[in-house]
Amino acid sequence: MSSQKYYVDAPKNYVAVDCVIFGYEDYELKLLLHPRPVEPEKGKWALMGGFCGVDESLEQAAERVLEINTGLADIFLDQVHAFSLPQRDSGGRVISMVFYALIPLFQQDVERVNAKGAKWFPISNFPSLVFDHSQMVENALKKLQMRASYHLVGRELLPDQFTLMQLRRLYEAIFQQELDPGNFRKKVLSLKVLERLNKKNTTESKKGAYLYKFIPKAAAGTERILNMGITI
Amino acid sequence: MSSQKYYVDAPKNYVAVDCVIFGYEDYELKLLLHPRPVEPEKGKWALMGGFCGVDESLEQAAERVLEINTGLADIFLDQVHAFSLPQRDSGGRVISMVFYALIPLFQQDVERVNAKGAKWFPISNFPSLVFDHSQMVENALKKLQMRASYHLVGRELLPDQFTLMQLRRLYEAIFQQELDPGNFRKKVLSLKVLERLNKKNTTESKKGAYLYKFIPKAAAGTERILNMGITI
DNA sequence: ACAAAAGTGTTCAACCTACACCCATGG
DNA sequence: CCATGGGTGTAGGTTGAACACTTTTGT
Numbered sequence A, B: 001m002s003s004q005k006y007y008v009d010a011p012k013n014y015v016a017v018d019c020v021i022f023g024y025e026d027y028e029l030k031l032l033l034h035p036r037p038v039e040p041e042k043g044k045w046a047l048m049g050g051f052c053g054v055d056e057s058l059e060q061a062a063e064r065v066l067e068i069n070t071g072l073a074d075i076f077l078d079q080v081h082a083f084s085l086p087q088r089d090s091g092g093r094v095i096s097m098v099f100y101a102l103i104p105l106f107q108q109d110v111e112r113v114n115a116k117g118a119k120w121f122p123i124s125n126f127p128s129l130v131f132d133h134s135q136m137v138e139n140a141l142k143k144l145q146m147r148a149s150y151h152l153v154g155r156e157l158l159p160d161q162f163t164l165m166q167l168r169r170l171y172e173a174i175f176q177q178e179l180d181p182g183n184f185r186k187k188v189l190s191l192k193v194l195e196r197l198n199k200k201n202t203t204e205s206k207k208g209a210y211l212y213k214f215i216p217k218a219a220a221g222t223e224r225i226l227n228m229g230i231t232i
Numbered sequence C: 001a002c003a004a005a006a007g008t009g010t011t012c013a014a015c016c017t018a019c020a021c022c023c024a025t026g027g
Numbered sequence D: 001c002c003a004t005g006g007g008t009g010t011a012g013g014t015t016g017a018a019c020a021c022t023t024t025t026g027t
Helices: A058-070 A110-115 A133-150 A164-175 A181-190 B058-070 B110-115 B133-150 B164-175 B181-190
Strands: A012-025 A028-035 A048-051 A076-083 A094-102 A119-122 A194-201 A209-214 B012-025 B028-035 B048-051 B076-083 B094-102 B119-122 B194-201 B209-214
Touching (some): A028 A164, A133 A164, B028 B164, B048 B058
Antiparallel strands (some): B012 B028, B194 B209
């Protein structure tokens, strides 16, 4: 079927994906950047990206970019926005689909990440980026906040087992604001998507805090809205 | 700058836009479809679409498609999702960006719309569509519902002046559920984005209802969330 | 008179917010 | 003993859902 040539006269474009890669460490939301490996603007800080081949979907292209740069597969990915102003890339007319990815930082392939000079930056303080990549980050963060106010996002960013304090600190990092510990606990537990384990973590507090894990998606009840007051 | 040839070896793809065009009439949300004008699948019901040229953004391409088919410019457009499975279009590998558009139905160019057999269908009952277009409609409706629960969308779909009943009927059409007249009125007015005029519409009720209009965006206060209970 | 929509008010439950308070323990 | 986080409880305000009630007028 695709051997037929229906659209021979139609224009073709370069199509790329750019990945806004989020991780969480040291109570901070982080962003993975690398020095752009190709001209133009070679060497300047940029999002990781690549062209979309003719036999792969945009999602597959983004997975490929992630796998090459972090060694990780099976990563949460979500479309953010397509950037397509004809002059956005000084190297040519490239339509770029932005994805954001959520990476469990502790299980990354550190050597591969470091190999080409990639670095994690705190979301609150990262260098200026090539082209429209800064705007891509801004859009991606908004979309992540949106998602985080509807779904608990810890599953993709935290270890399998975690304390409620760790989950709260993650949310504080995502929304850049402090949250009331007691209220956060009650709200999150009311969602009934966490299971308390019979273990305690005593490294981060004297008393020790119960560890929780996410109920497997299939078994989880209907998730409810988490009202984090995001108005767009 | 774009005369430089940086990306000569990179793959190129056909890129298209498809528009999910929403209108509102007779207390129903409607969808504009036309018989697909080209092979393959020529003649079957489809969204209006077109290829993205090398000198225009995706948004400009969508505006062009809209202008050609409805005669309207300056239409509200919002990106929905990019569909890019390699086999999604049996005519070739086309990456398609879906937009939804909100059209003030009463000011459309009826002749132009009818010229190529286009028709408005109620959102609750439209024919099956080519390729993945049905899924595009589904995604677009969800996105519209999302937007409508954050922003009052009447500005793009209703006449300049309208009654609160008309606005409520619009929301009932978008969310496919009845809304309490009293509560809707209170909620909407509390947003402080409507201005009551000293005129009444007496064609839809015996008593007559005040007409309202949207406060111009610049002068409007900060819009607040309209909680229509949408969980995604 | 009656039906239908306009417009206002009231009640109850649910929820969010801001705290206070006790518990456990490592230093 | 005291600072820190763990965990529970509570008082007050806000909001949404359901619904009662009065007003107005065309038929």
